Amino acid sequence: MDFSASIREAFLLLFTGDVELWRIIWVSLKTSIVSLAIATPLAMVGGYLMASYQFPGRKILIWLAQVSLSFPTVLIGLLLYLLMTRQGPLGAFHLLFSQSGIIAGQVLIGLPVLVAFTLASVQAADPRLAETAVTLGASRFRLMMTVLHEVRFGVMAAVINGFGRILSEVGCAMMVGGNIAGETRTITTAIALETSKGEFAQGIALGILLIVVALFINAALMMLQGEASTSGVAS
Amino acid sequence: MTPLLAINGLKKRFGEHTLLDIGEFTINPASAYVLAGPNGAGKTTLLRILSGLEPAEIANAAFLGQSVSFSPYSRILRNEIVYVHQHPIMFSTTVAENIAYGLHARGISKAELDASVEESMEWAGVTHLRDRGTNTLSGGEKQRIAIARARILKPRLLLLDEPTSNLDGNAKEQVIELIPTLVREGRSVLIASHDADLIELPDLEKMALDKGRIECC
Numbered sequence: 448m449d450f451s452a453s454i455r456e457a458f459l460l461l462f463t464g465d466v467e468l469w470r471i472i473w474v475s476l477k478t479s480i481v482s483l484a485i486a487t488p489l490a491m492v493g494g495y496l497m498a499s500y501q502f503p504g505r506k507i508l509i510w511l512a513q514v515s516l517s518f519p520t521v522l523i524g525l526l527l528y529l530l531m532t533r534q535g536p537l538g539a540f541h542l543l544f545s546q547s548g549i550i551a552g553q554v555l556i557g558l559p560v561l562v563a564f565t566l567a568s569v570q571a572a573d574p575r576l577a578e579t580a581v582t583l584g585a586s587r588f589r590l591m592m593t594v595l596h597e598v599r600f601g602v603m604a605a606v607i608n609g610f611g612r613i614l615s616e617v618g619c620a621m622m623v624g625g626n627i628a629g630e631t632r633t634i635t636t637a638i639a640l641e642t643s644k645g646e647f648a649q650g651i652a653l654g655i656l657l658i659v660v661a662l663f664i665n666a667a668l669m670m671l672q673g674e675a676s677t678s679g680v681a682s
Numbered sequence: 683m684t685p686l687l688a689i690n691g692l693k694k695r696f697g698e699h700t701l702l703d704i705g706e707f708t709i710n711p712a713s714a715y716v717l718a719g720p721n722g723a724g725k726t727t728l729l730r731i732l733s734g735l736e737p738a739e740i741a742n743a744a745f746l747g748q749s750v751s752f753s754p755y756s757r758i759l760r761n762e763i764v765y766v767h768q769h770p771i772m773f774s775t776t777v778a779e780n781i782a783y784g785l786h787a788r789g790i791s792k793a794e795l796d797a798s799v800e801e802s803m804e805w806a807g808v809t810h811l812r813d814r815g816t817n818t819l820s821g822g823e824k825q826r827i828a829i830a831r832a833r834i835l836k837p838r839l840l841l842l843d844e845p846t847s848n849l850d851g852n853a854k855e856q857v858i859e860l861i862p863t864l865v866r867e868g869r870s871v872l873i874a875s876h877d878a879d880l881i882e883l884p885d886l887e888k889m890a891l892d893k894g895r896i897e898c899c
Contacts, residue, residue, distance in 0.1 A: 575771040581754045582733050582765045583784035584835060597774060 456648030457655060467628070468649075472656055475633040478546055479614045482553035486613075487606055490558055494565025494605075495591050499577070509566065515559040520552075521618025527552050528622050544625035549633070552619035557609040564608060568601025569594060607668050614661060634660070684747045686711045686838055686870050687732070691741030694727055694894075701727055702738070703894045709839060711746075714861055714871040718881050719891035725874035726768065728891065729841040732872070733765030746838075764837040768844040770828030772816035777808055777827055780816060784835045798834055805863070806830035807856060822853025829860055833869070840864060842873045846880050854879065861886075 460468055496502075497509055529535055531543040531551075542548040572594060580593045595602055617635035624631030626640055634657045641649040687709040694702040701724045709715065717725050730736035734754040743750050750758045764784075773780050782799045790798075803809040806826040811819070819827070825845055832840055842861075846854045854877075862885055864871050875881060881888065890897040 573771055575767050575769075576773075578735050578765075579767065579771050579773075580783075582735065582763075583831065584760045584787045585784075586787060587755075589787060593773065 453647040453651050457652035460648060460652040461655065468652065468656075470629050471632050471634055471637045471653065472660065474546065474629075474631065475614065475635075475657075476660065478549045478553060478620075478633065479610065482550045482557055482613050483606065483610050485550070486554045486557040486561055486609060489554075490561030490605065490609070491565055491595055491602065492591070493558075494562045495569050495595060497562070498566045498569035499591075499594070512559045512562040512566065516563055518559075519618060520556050520616040521622065523555050524552055524619035524622030527555070527619065531623065543623065544627060544631060546624070546631060548623040549620050549631055552623045553613045553616065556616050556619060557613045560612050561605045561609040564605030565595075565598075565602055568598040568605070571601070572598050603668060603671065607665055610664060610668070611661065614664070615657070683710065685709060685744075686713075687743070687745055687750075689740060689743045691739075692728075692731065692743075693739040694724065694731060694736070695739075701894055702731075702891075704728075704896050707896060709870050709872060711838065711870060712865055712868045714865045714886045715873065715889055716881050716883070716886040717872060717874045717889045717891055717896075718876055719874075720876065723891045724894060725876075725891055726843050729765055729843050729872065729874050732839075733763055733841055734759045735765065761835075762838045763841065764832035764835055764839075765841040766825075766828045766832050766843060766845065768847055769821075770824050772819065772824055772827065774816060776813050776815060777811045777819070778803065778813065780827055781831045781834055783831060788835075802830040802834040805833070806860065820853065822849050822856055825849065825853075825857050826860065829857070829864075833864065833867075837869065839870045839872065842871060842875075844875050844877070845873060846875065846877045858883065 493508075497505055497512075527548065528543065530537045531540070531548055532538060533543075540547075542551060576597055577590060577594055580590045585593060615635060617633075617639055620626075620631070620633050621636045621639065624633065624636065626632050626636040632640075634653050638650045638653045638657070641647070641653065685708045687707075689704065689707040692702060692704040692707060693700060717728065719725050727736060731738040731740075731752060734752045734756060738752070740752060743752065745758045745762060748758070750756065752759065773783060778799050781802050782795060785795050785798060800809075803812060806829065808823060808827055808830065811823060811827075816824070816827075829840070829842065829845070845857050849857060858880060861871055861873070861883070865885070873880065873886070880886070
């Protein structure tokens with residue numbers, strides 16, 4: 448099949464409401480959004496603490512977060528596979544080849560990006576910000592919320608980048624999810640499968656969808672970022 | 683009269699260099715002090731120590747006769763002493779929300795909070811700026827809002843770091859006018875400054891910081 452014919456067929460698939468296609472999109476969105484929802488608060492707190500406090504092991508944690516930015520996702524997948532396999536330490540939880548398994552992998556993949564961006568944003572904040580909050584009687588929790596609010600553009604950049612990494616990863620979802628149709632097949636694992644079968648139209652259709660989904664989610668996050676700039680820290 | 687704040691033996695060192703070596707230092711209730719001295723004399727450092735933002739060696743310190751520790755989360759510091767930066771930072775919200783910031787931790791009712799914010803804005807002459815974002819404020823407006831944001835907490839001691847620096851004319855006057863009203867309310871004010879207009883104010887007790895020591899009280 449030539450390139451133009453593949454593109455034509457891809458659009459046909461998209462606009463004829465192919466059930467299998469929409470199921471793949473649903474699994475992708477569900478796992479990515481749940482992973483992001485789990486990873487984001489963990490990373491915000493972790494990044495803030497690492498940037499704001501001195502504690503034993505802090506430098507090692509920062510180093511780990513930065514190093515794991517360049518970890519291939521397939522390696523994380525392999526690690527999780529070994530942990531989740533029936534004989535592994537997490538075998539009893541039956542996470543392998545499940546959406547929960549994919550979510551666990553995506554949380555691990557998203558966390559370093561989210562932590563690194565949050566850490567950098569908090570470190571770059573004007574030190575008078577925290578001092579002012581403290582001298583006005585802010586508790587440690589309120590101080591954290593104030594600082595994170597003030598560096599919200601960096602935090603949103605963290606979320607956008609983290610989501611991008613989670614949505615576009617293929618190696619971990621393939622190894623841990625197993626690419627089971629209707630269950631653990633995501634957009635990226637489906638593209639890999641369809642391409643290996645020579646079904647380029649399906650692959651292209653999924654690729655277009657991946658881009659559209661990423662555009663929409665990023666637009667929504669950027670709108671939220673705009674909203675955040677007018678919402679009140681004191682309210 | 684029990685002093686509001688009495689400190690004995692305050693030392694601040696940076697490596698081998700001793701920046702502050704103050705034997706005795708007293709602030710009385712409802713009094714205003716100006717701490718003069720050249721740049722680098724340690725005025726800001728002293729204010730930061732008193733607000734718990736900077737560690738120092740202190741032999742003895744008492745607030746209204748009660749022993750006090752200068753850590754940022756000490757109860758007395760949180761309730762009674764507020765520091766205002768030379769260039770105050772504003773939270774990126776409205777003026778009213780900035781002034782309300784500290785009150786949220788005090789667990790007061792919304793009606794009480796709104797009334798306090800209203801009164802504070804009026805006191806500082808910034809009522810017309812209530813819903814304004816803080817990124818469009820002038821230096822003088824920021825300084826008055828920062829002082830109002832501190833005053834709303836009803837601290838007994840306000841530490842103002844160069845409140846008139848980079849201000850001139852009307853903006854400076856508006857800030858200076860706030861100081862006697864704070865004292866009339868029963869608060870003490872310690873101002874670090876080398877602004878002659880401020881130092882010469884008649885109702886301020888003068889102190890000079892030189893070579894790490896307070897020369898006169």
